[in-house]
Amino acid sequence: MSAPALAPVDPFDLPDWLGTAEVTWSTDVAGHRGAGRLGSGHLVRGRLAHAGEEHPCDLLAVDEAYPTPVADEDTRRLAHQAWRNEQVLLVEAQGRLALAVPGTDFGADRVLDALGRLAKAVGARPESYVAALRLGVVGHGG
Template sequence: MTRPVIGEADPFELPEWLGLGEVEWTTTAPVAGAGTVTGRLSQGTQSLPADLLAADRAYPVISLGEEWRTPAHQAWTHGEVLLLEVDGRLTLAVPGHALTVDLTLEALRRLARAVGVPPHRFVVALRL
């Protein structure tokens, strides 16, 4: 199995439309207990793949190496979320071993803050 290509994502380099109007994040996989949830941010005809990743998951594979887990925890402690690009997809790295609905919503609230919009502009559609 090949290791994913991981790099930090800059919120200022994300598409401008994320800061304009209402944005919807829709999952393509169930959230509760997952280590990774794939999803998509969209507004009208524009969209961007955007996933959530539990940074501390170690089984069946390690989700993130120590070089990314520490910044994920630091960002979270400061009220932010670490934005990564994992294999070309925007990925929000959150502390923990598994995602929950509450953790997912908080991560997306922090993404809204990172792109400079009020969280109420983000609509979330989850698969349970």
């Protein structure tokens, strides 16, 4: 079975407040079985928030290939290239913004690194972004 093609997202098409405000990213644990625990899978559902505004923002580890690949080869290549250049590839996955990151799962360090790269992509200072990670959902991936 082939992996889905993931559509690229231009950071300039995202809400302006992502580049100008204090932003908090948090996991969407409730209601997403298997898609919220860091270190346990290729997808961590989350959202960016500021002053009552929210925007979905998931983390997608593009190298997961079992039982089926989660990203096509072009997306994987672009994600690795962006990461090597200290950037992050922004894609649309299942109708939501996702940060396409090399690897197969996420630990706290990888989450912070990806969000810092997102901040730079939208013209914000990385220190204006906060990651709210719930105890009990952080694994040992990274």
